[in-house]
Amino acid sequence: SAVISQKPSRDICQRGTSLTIQCQVDSQVTMMFWYRQQPGQSLTLIATANQGSEATYESGFVIDKFPISRPNLTFSTLTVSNMSPEDSSIYLCSGDRGRGEQFFGPGTRLTVL
């Protein structure tokens, strides 16, 4: 089965800075997604990462704050820009095996001071 890795696994950042999270899949997937999971809560979809075109953002998330790249079918990045403490969360990427069955990376635990 496919495996997803994420880098970094965790980071502590100063407010106002930006962090780019990388997501690598070991096999090609059609769909990749980025989620956020805040402490004690469930996952919220940020955007769908589209290969070769702009990501599709969900309500409440904008490209200026969360720019996403997906240059090929196995790799995507999410940048959290101009961070504030409210951005402290776990960020997860996922790939779709088809039929809507997703598999997730281990997550990036972000703390913004």
Place this chain on the structure above:
Amino acid sequence: RKEVEQDPGPFNVPEGATVAFNCTYSNSASQSFFWYRQDCRKEPKLLMSVYSSGNEDGRFTAQLNRASQYISLLIRDSKLSDSATYLCVVNTRTDSWGKFQFGAGTQVVVTP
């Protein structure tokens, strides 16, 4: 009203017992449904898809009730390793790839 709702629990279950819980969804046009399992401080992992006719995978049985707009998960002969949070996931849009809405999760604690 949330699009996907779950009883947060915890459901405290003696080892070997059966536990069942539901998840309700608000969008009647939802097409696909899943149960994921999430262990503490880990990523979610797919447990099973939920098919219209219901499906079983070992000790786990999932059911879909479209009329009442809920899905259920039943765990038989609970093991200590079944302790986790179970996330209900519903694809709530029908355009392109849809949108996967996660419930807040139901915590299950299996005790010796």
